[in-house]
Every structure is written in structure tokens, then in C-alpha cells.
Amino acid sequence: MTARNITIKRRWSHIVLPSGMILTIPPDDNLAQVTVSDEVDPYATSATQQFPLGTKLEYGPEVYRYALEGGVGVEIGALCQSVVPLAGHINEVCGSSAVEATTLDFTPKVVTTDNLAENELAQGYVYIYDSTGEGAKYRIKSHPAIVGAVSGTLTLYDPIRIATSGLLATVIHNKFRKFIIHPSPPTATPCGWTVTAVTADYYCWLQTKGPLCSLIDSGGSAVVMGQPCVPSAEDDGAVQIFDPDVATEPNAGVVGWIMEIGADAGGAAATYGFVDASLE
Amino acid sequence: MTARNITIKRRWSEVVLPSGMIVTIPPDDNLKQITVNDDIDPYQESATQEYPLGTKLEYGREIYRYALCGGTGVEIGALCQSVVPLAGHINELCGTTTIGDTTINFYPKVATTDDLAENELAQGYIYMYDATGEGAKYRIKSHPAITGASAGVLTLYDPIRLATTTGTTKATVMHNKFRKFLIHASNPTATPCGWTVAAVTADYYCWLQTKGPVTALIDGTVVMGQQVRPSEDDDGAVAAMDYDEATRADLGAVGWVMEIGADAAGGAATYGLIDARLE
Numbered sequence: 001m002t003a004r005n006i007t008i009k010r011r012w013s014h015i016v017l018p019s020g021m022i023l024t025i026p027p028d029d030n031l032a033q034v035t036v037s038d039e040v041d042p043y044a045t046s047a048t049q050q051f052p053l054g055t056k057l058e059y060g061p062e063v064y065r066y067a068l069e070g071g072v073g074v075e076i077g078a079l080c081q082s083v084v085p086l087a088g089h090i091n092e093v094c095g096s097s098a099v100e101a102t103t104l105d106f107t108p109k110v111v112t113t114d115n116l117a118e119n120e121l122a123q124g125y126v127y128i129y130d131s132t133g134e135g136a137k138y139r140i141k142s143h144p145a146i147v148g149a150v151s152g153t154l155t156l157y158d159p160i161r162i163a164t165s166g167l168l169a170t171v172i173h174n175k176f177r178k179f180i181i182h183p184s185p186p187t188a189t190p191c192g193w194t195v196t197a198v199t200a201d202y203y204c205w206l207q208t209k210g211p212l213c214s215l216i217d218s219g220g221s222a223v224v225m226g227q228p229c230v231p232s233a234e235d236d237g238a239v240q241i242f243d244p245d246v247a248t249e250p251n252a253g254v255v256g257w258i259m260e261i262g263a264d265a266g267g268a269a270a271t272y273g274f275v276d277a278s279l280e
Numbered sequence: 281m282t283a284r285n286i287t288i289k290r291r292w293s294e295v296v297l298p299s300g301m302i303v304t305i306p307p308d309d310n311l312k313q314i315t316v317n318d319d320i321d322p323y324q325e326s327a328t329q330e331y332p333l334g335t336k337l338e339y340g341r342e343i344y345r346y347a348l349c350g351g352t353g354v355e356i357g358a359l360c361q362s363v364v365p366l367a368g369h370i371n372e373l374c375g376t377t378t379i380g381d382t383t384i385n386f387y388p389k390v391a392t393t394d395d396l397a398e399n400e401l402a403q404g405y406i407y408m409y410d411a412t413g414e415g416a417k418y419r420i421k422s423h424p425a426i427t428g429a430s431a432g433v434l435t436l437y438d439p440i441r442l443a444t445t446t447g448t449t450k451a452t453v454m455h456n457k458f459r460k461f462l463i464h465a466s467n468p469t470a471t472p473c474g475w476t477v478a479a480v481t482a483d484y485y486c487w488l489q490t491k492g493p494v495t496a497l498i499d500g501t502v503v504m505g506q507q508v509r510p511s512e513d514d515d516g517a518v519a520a521m522d523y524d525e526a527t528r529a530d531l532g533a534v535g536w537v538m539e540i541g542a543d544a545a546g547g548a549a550t551y552g553l554i555d556a557r558l559e
Binding site: 014016018020039043061076077209211213215225227242244245250254257258260262271274276 | 284307416441467469530
């Protein structure tokens with residue numbers, strides 16, 4: 001077996017805290033120091049990163065994921081989505097790599113627009129879109145700033161399994177990096193609900209499973225107790241009834257079940273319903 | 281950081297039993313004694329509570345949640361639902377609080393109908409429906425009996441994060457999802473919460489299966505390899521999911537058909553096998 005390219009070992013763990021919370025910390029070589037106190041507050045936010053993105057926190061029936069807000073700030077009880085992949089990061093040129101190599105060159109398409117800050121893709125993925133080696137995905141560990149549509153080297157956690165040569169690859173940010181309130185309809189994967197107001201560019205916990213407060217869109221048809229809900233096609237951050245009879249809207253996919261119906265959010269924080277989230 | 285208001289600590293755990301079962305026990309200050317034996321029988325029921333509601337039991341690909349049956353017993357293989365929130369518990373007045381408080385007053389609306397027995401809402405939630413403090417949820421730890429539409433004090437696990445104001449803030453209280461479940465009405469009237477895997481006596485504690493292969497009452501013709509939803513005809517049964525079927529598909533997919541069984545016709549007739557997907 002080929003070992004993962006992980007430098008810091010025996011720190012990433014699965015811990016039951018005295019309060020009964022369960023914390024699962026994934027490997028992240030870029031986070032030199034992770035401090036686990038006796039308790040973790042899923043409602044706290046911070047300007048500095050405390051856990052790897054995607055760290056999982058279970059608190060009874062609730063599951064949370066550690067995430068970074070995307071630069072605007074998000075209100076409480078809002079369904080959020082991942083950042084939208086840039087067109088110039090999809091189906092672009094990547095370098096040649098032999099089996100077991102742990103680096104891969106990637107060339108974004110457009111100067112400026114597709115520039116990548118240092119480690120912007122860390123904990124994200126590069127996957128081989130087409131040709132030799134196609135279908136394989138690799139988790140990204142780190143990279144320098146990549147600017148001016150020139151090639152940059154991605155260091156991977158996962159060694160290359162199928163040799164690549166002059167291929168086309170796509171890079172994807174970590175799902176929980178720079179989340180935004182979901183537009184209506186959403187334009188990227190739903191990744192969780194805010195459980196407190198989140199300041200722009202702050203780290204926080206998004207709730208992905210279990211009971212939570214949610215903005216409700218009952219403007220078209222009212223949501224129904226005990227039935228599923230999907231992201232709203234009209235109100236950013238809200239959920240609406242899952243009704244397959246309505247064209248396109250149910251295609252957004254079920255994100256939870258209605259425990260209490262609340263009332264129409266009217267596009268902003270009006271009143272809240274209660275949803276049993278099912279994003280994982 | 282504000283600490284959770286949890287008195288009993290270092291007891292709530294995740295344990296791999298000798299049999300390979302994994303039990304995950306959430307915090308519950310009201311349960312003074314929990315005994316974890318070498319084996320847990322997910323098919324057994326009991327008159328007394330042995331674990332916190334919602335305790336998770338993984339047994340290979342199957343997942344079970346610890347639950348309390350409502351006042352009517354439920355047959356084997358029936359899809360169940362949570363208790364329906366009372367109208368007089370929704371959008372009602374709550375008391376003034378400041379940040380860090382671990383108690384809040386709640387006013388049920390109607391005398392008698394909306395009365396609450398002691399700790400009836402324990403392990404449930406109060407959430408701020410509207411106005412000051414809106415959008416925040418708090419897990420309920422305990423409360424006295426609340427009767428006569430007068431205020432009762434809810435003690436919370438989660439300290440108040442957004443202050444609330446009497447006469448302004450409106451709150452809703454929710455029972456624990458696994459407390460007093462009932463066979464799902466057709467159509468369901470609250471969130472589906474799992475299948476019975478044995479006949480359950482009224483007011484007994486048991487395990488409901490939420491994931492993995494489970495025997496289920498079947499309504500009509502379901503299709504192998506396709507999804508099912510709660511039945512609109514037969515309480516506790518599942519029916520074929522047809523996304524073109526007006527309103528029925530709105531009930532939501534709850535699993536995938538592994539074996540089709542036959543029509544339950546409203547009772548325990550024959551059973552199919554479903555790959556449950558409630559979590």
C-alpha cells in the first residue's frame with residue numbers, strides 16, 4: 001500500500017469530550033497546532049482557524065462541520081452553499097506525474113480571474129477530468145500562490161495512482177471553505193446551516209444534521225410538517241416545500257424534513273421554522 | 281466560550297461492544313444511571329428507560345435510535361413518526377433572558393390542552409420563532425410540570441446566546457424526536473423517525489431502526505431497487521415513490537426497496553425488505 005503523504009501524524013483523532021460531544025479531526029498538515037479543550041462550542045465563531053475545515057462535531061442528534069465564511073457575513077438559520085467552481089479551474093491543463101508522485105502541476109486558465117492564493121485549494125481536490133488517468137481524484141495538501149495563468153505545483157496527500165501525461169484536470173475548493181448563503185436557487189452544493197450570525201471571513205460551525213432553526217419560504221406553497229424540504233428558489237438561505245409537481249424547483253434536492261413549519265421568511269430573517277437537517 | 285449546562289460529565293461515550301456493536305450515548309442529566317453491558321439487544325423493549333432518547337446503536341450496516349413508544353402499542357415493521365407539535369406550543373410568549381442564562385420561562389397557550397408534565401420536553405428544544413433573539417435554538421434539560429397556561433421555567437443545556445424579551449420574543453417548544461412516537465398516520469403528520477423491529481407495548485422504550493435493511497409493511501406494488509415513501513393509505517406502511525404522482529411524492533423518500541413483499545392492506549399482511557435511509 002502506498003502511504004498517504006501526511007507529515008503530522010497521531011494528532012488527528014476521534015475524541016469523546018466530557019460533555020458527551022464527539023469530535024472527529026481530519027488530517028491537515030497546514031494546521032500545526034490544534035487544541036482540544038474539554039468542550040467545543042458549536043455556536044462560537046473566531047477570526048483564526050482552530051480546527052481543520054470539515055472537522056466533525058456530534059452533539060447528541062446534531063452534527064456540525066467546521067467551516068470558513070466567504071467574505072460577506074451570513075445571518076442565523078440560513079442554509080449555505082459551497083463556493084462555485086470557477087470556469088477557469090475546470091478541464092484545464094495539468095502536468096505529467098508518475099505513479100506514487102505526490103505533486104502535480106496545474107495551470108488555471110485565465111490571468112487574474114483564476115489566480116489562486118497560497119493554499120487556497122488546500123483540503124480540496126484535483127481530479128482528472130479526461131484522458132489518461134481520468135476518473136481519479138487526489139486530495140490537495142498545499143500549493144504556492146498560482147498567478148498569471150502559469151503552472152503551479154499542487155502537493156497532494158494522496159499519491160498518484162494512475163500516471164498522468166498532458167491531461168485535463170479540474171480543481172475543487174474544500175466544501176467548507178468560503179461558504180456563502182445559498183442564492184435562490186442554489187448554484188453549488190448545500191453545505192450546512194448557520195446556527196449563529198457569522199461575521200465575514202470568520203470560522204464557525206455549520207449544522208449539517210439534526211434539528212435546527214431555518215429560514216422558511218412558504219411564499220409559493222406552505223411547507224408541511226413531516227414532509228421534506230429543498231433549498232428555496234426565491235429566498236436566499238431559506239427552505240421550501242419539496243413538490244415534484246413544480247417544474248425544476250425540486251431538482252435542488254431534499255436537505256431536511258419539516259419538524260415545525262414557521263412562516264414565510266420573505267427573503268430575510270422574518271420567522272423561523274424547525275427542520276431535521278439531512279445533509280449527512 | 282460558554283460552557284454547556286451539563287452536570288454529569290465523562291459518562292456520555294461512544295463504546296465498541298465485544299459484539300462489534302457501537303453505542304453512542306448523548307448527554308442526559310436526567311438519567312442518573314446507565315449500564316452498558318457486553319451486548320445490547322435492539323429487538324428488546326423495556327418499561328423503564330435504559331439510555332437517553334436518541335442514543336445511537338450501530339450494528340453492522342444497521343442503525344437504531346433509542347425511543348419511547350406513545351400511548352398506543354405499535355406492530356412490527358411499522359414506519360413511525362414523531363409526536364405532532366401542539367398548536368399551543370408554537371409561536372407563544374417566553375420570558376426575558378440575558379446572555380449566559382440557562383433558564384427561560386415559557387407560556388403554553390391553552391389551559392389543560394397544552395399542559396406539560398414534568399420533563400415532558402427534556403431532550404427537546406425551545407427555539408425563538410420571531411422577534412428579539414429569533415433563529416436561536418436551545419436544548420431543554422428539565423422543567424417542572426407546567427399547567428393552566430401559566431409560565432413554567434425551562435432549564436437549558438445550551439446557555440442563552442441572544443437575549444429575549446417578555447412580550448416581544450415568540451418561542452416554540454419541540455419534544456424530543458424519539459419521545460412518544462406513534463405509527464405514522466396516512467399521510468404522516470410529523471417527521472418519520474424509524475421502523476419498529478419488534479411489536480412495541482404502549483409506553484415502553486425500544487429501538488427504532490433508521491438505517492439499513494429493515495422489514496416493512498408494504499402498501500401496493502413497490503419496485504425492487506427503487507425508492508419508497510410513507511403510504512397515504514395504510515398506517516405504518518411504505519408505498520412506491522412516483523415523482524409524477526401529485527402530492528404523494530411530497531411525502532419524501534424514506535428508503536430503497538430490497539424485496540417487494542405484498543400489500544399490507546392496512547395491517548400486518550406481508551412484509552418487504554427496505555434499505556432504510558432516515559439517516
